[in-house]
Amino acid sequence: MTLGYYPGCTLKSHARNLEDSAIEALKVLGVETVELERWNCCGAVYSLADDDLIHQLAPVRDLIRAKDMGLDKVMTLCSMCYNTLARANLLMRNDEAKRKTLNDFMEEESDYAGEVEVIHLLQFLKNDIGWDKLKAAVKVPLKDLNLSPYYGCTLTRPLEVSIDEAVSPTIFKEFIEALGGTYIHSDHSAECCSSYQMISNPEAAIEAASKVVRSAEDQGADALALSCPLCEYNLGKRQVDILKKHDDLKPLPTFYFSQLLAVALGVDPLICRFELNPTASLELLEEKGVVEKVSA
Amino acid sequence: MCQEAPLAEGKALAITAELIPVYIMGKKYMVPESLTIMKAMEYAGYQFVRGAGCRGGVCGACGTVYRLPGDYHIRVGLACQTVVQPEMYLTQIPFYPANRTSFVWDEIKGEAEEVYKAYPELFRCLACNACSKVCPMDIPVMDYIAAIKRGDLEKAAEISFDCIQCGLCATRCMGEMAQYHIAQMVRRMHGKFIDVPSEHCAKQVEAIKSGYYDDFMKEIMALGTLDPFKQDNVNDDVKKLKELYKARQGEPSTSENEWTPDSDYAILK
Ligand code: SF4
Ligand code: SF4
Ligand code: FES
Numbered sequence: 001m002t003l004g005y006y007p008g009c010t011l012k013s014h015a016r017n018l019e020d021s022a023i024e025a026l027k028v029l030g031v032e033t034v035e036l037e038r039w040n041c042c043g044a045v046y047s048l049a050d051d052d053l054i055h056q057l058a059p060v061r062d063l064i065r066a067k068d069m070g071l072d073k074v075m076t077l078c079s080m081c082y083n084t085l086a087r088a089n090l091l092m093r094n095d096e097a098k099r100k101t102l103n104d105f106m107e108e109e110s111d112y113a114g115e116v117e118v119i120h121l122l123q124f125l126k127n128d129i130g131w132d133k134l135k136a137a138v139k140v141p142l143k144d145l146n147l148s149p150y151y152g153c154t155l156t157r158p159l160e161v162s163i164d165e166a167v168s169p170t171i172f173k174e175f176i177e178a179l180g181g182t183y184i185h186s187d188h189s190a191e192c193c194s195s196y197q198m199i200s201n202p203e204a205a206i207e208a209a210s211k212v213v214r215s216a217e218d219q220g221a222d223a224l225a226l227s228c229p230l231c232e233y234n235l236g237k238r239q240v241d242i243l244k245k246h247d248d249l250k251p252l253p254t255f256y257f258s259q260l261l262a263v264a265l266g267v268d269p270l271i272c273r274f275e276l277n278p279t280a281s282l283e284l285l286e287e288k289g290v291v292e293k294v295s296a
Numbered sequence: 297m298c299q300e301a302p303l304a305e306g307k308a309l310a311i312t313a314e315l316i317p318v319y320i321m322g323k324k325y326m327v328p329e330s331l332t333i334m335k336a337m338e339y340a341g342y343q344f345v346r347g348a349g350c351r352g353g354v355c356g357a358c359g360t361v362y363r364l365p366g367d368y369h370i371r372v373g374l375a376c377q378t379v380v381q382p383e384m385y386l387t388q389i390p391f392y393p394a395n396r397t398s399f400v401w402d403e404i405k406g407e408a409e410e411v412y413k414a415y416p417e418l419f420r421c422l423a424c425n426a427c428s429k430v431c432p433m434d435i436p437v438m439d440y441i442a443a444i445k446r447g448d449l450e451k452a453a454e455i456s457f458d459c460i461q462c463g464l465c466a467t468r469c470m471g472e473m474a475q476y477h478i479a480q481m482v483r484r485m486h487g488k489f490i491d492v493p494s495e496h497c498a499k500q501v502e503a504i505k506s507g508y509y510d511d512f513m514k515e516i517m518a519l520g521t522l523d524p525f526k527q528d529n530v531n532d533d534v535k536k537l538k539e540l541y542k543a544r545q546g547e548p549s550t551s552e553n554e555w556t557p558d559s560d561y562a563i564l565k
Pocket of ligand 3: 349351353354355376
């Protein structure tokens with residue numbers, strides 16, 4: 001099976017661990033990803049201003065590229081790319097006037113009316129692979145690993161692009177359980193990690209991010225599983241700052257969900273690029289016996 | 297209609313072409329329909345001090361924008377390559393202010409972050425594609441900017457390879473960047489850090505340094521100074537220069553490092 005794939009800029013630089021592990025894991029499941037031949041940045045944030053169509057050009061252009069390749073579906077890994085593309089897609093499907101303005105402006109491109117479907121890898125695993133088949137493919141169950149999923153804002157909001165039931169989603173729980181891990185509920189799994197506030201208002205951002213870490217730790221999580229490089233930045237890379245302000249918190253490893261998928265499917269941990277995880281993620285897997293200790 | 301027209305090289309030539317109206321910076325001129333924009337401008341009395349270089353479509357000095365009646369599209373062409381069309385409104389944009397960051401080349405390591413630091417405006421691209429639409433070399437400018445944004449310097453170098461630095465893309469950018477300067481930095485980094493080193497190029501540089509070509513150079517320099525506005529330049533020196541120019545050899549773009557020239561001007565072995 002082949003699957004159209006939109007990577008997003010960060011996955012080609014700082015978040016190679018998110019991309020490489022996903023592509024290898026999909027290979028184990030018999031799925032070849034086909035990256036869009038041409039693509040540009042999705043715009044990262046969906047523009048909410050009703051009259052601001054210029055910011056829709058970038059995501060819509062990506063969708064046109066997918067359509068031009070004959071794809072009926074395009075898969076994303078990054079939550080923010082997913083959100084931006086899926087919402088731009090709905091705009092093109094549902095708003096006739098804006099669709100016309102955008103198509104007229106991009107007259108050098110094929111006309112687009114939302115023909116391609118934007119999905120996130122978690123949806124693909126659930127709907128196209130199926131949890132039972134995934135479970136059967138697991139070679140190294142993530143047993144003894146207490147994992148708390150972190151949806152963040154963009155996987156389940158707004159309602160019309162939610163990858164699952166929006167108020168109490170279970171897709172991440174089902175994913176963790178299919179891999180043989182233990183799901184840990186956290187009240188803050190869909191609270192904002194502070195997003196770009198980490199740059200403009202770091203104090204408030206660290207407060208917000210610390211609540212996410214605390215909630216997961218209080219419930220007994222060994223690690224967070226997430227799907228967004230920005231969340232990873234705030235909760236992983238900036239965790240040192242969180243711990244500095246909150247010395248009662250313990251370090252909490254963070255994983256991209258695709259890394260967990262890959263190790264469970266027996267992919268070489270080297271491919272999963274754990275060296276890019278800012279937290280001691282590989283060490284946790286070694287300690288739990290999920291991957292063999294490489295460091296003597 | 298037949299008439300005499302002065303041409304760039306100072307020769308008079310019988311023009312048998314129809315005269316057509318063109319508007320150069322808004323003023324109407326009747327020019328022979330077979331001329332390029334550059335020659336038509338000279339025909340109309342303009343003299344190029346800037347805005348012309350190679351006259352062969354490679355130097356990028358002569359970028360020109362024009363519009364045709366009843367069509368809102370902005371059209372572009374190199375003045376030295378594009379033939380005039382009836383009723384076209386045109387102006388040359390030989391130069392457009394565009395910042396080029398200076399950096400210490402020896403300190404560059406070949407990382408995308410260095411490009412981001414030198415040209416942070418890169419991230420103002422909104423994918424409007426206006427740049428690609430005006431590129432006279434048909435380069436998908438937006439795509440090389442997109443590739444740089446995601447750190448794919450190799451792809452960006454490949455896409456922008458044919459850029460002649462005409463600057464027209466920068467005239468249209470809503471992000472106000474000078475795409476071609478950014479791409480040039482990337483191609484230089486690509487050449488130094490990513491591409492396979494070319495052995496014969498290194499040899500050639502050695503040959504130049506060793507003084508192997510000094511005599512050839514002196515020979516050429518002794519051929520006298522030419523005044524492009526004089527009619528009597530067709531002397532022996534010019535003939536010799538032309539011969540040398542025609543006999544010059546260049547590495548074919550398809551060669552894979554195994555090419556060597558076959559004349560006297562060969563690379564030192
Ligand atoms: S990329 Fe820009 S500078 Fe280069 S040839 Fe095209 S328009 Fe000219
Ligand atoms: S003109 Fe500027 S903003 Fe528009 S696509 Fe090109 S680089 Fe991006
Ligand atoms: S004069 Fe050099 S490209 Fe036209």
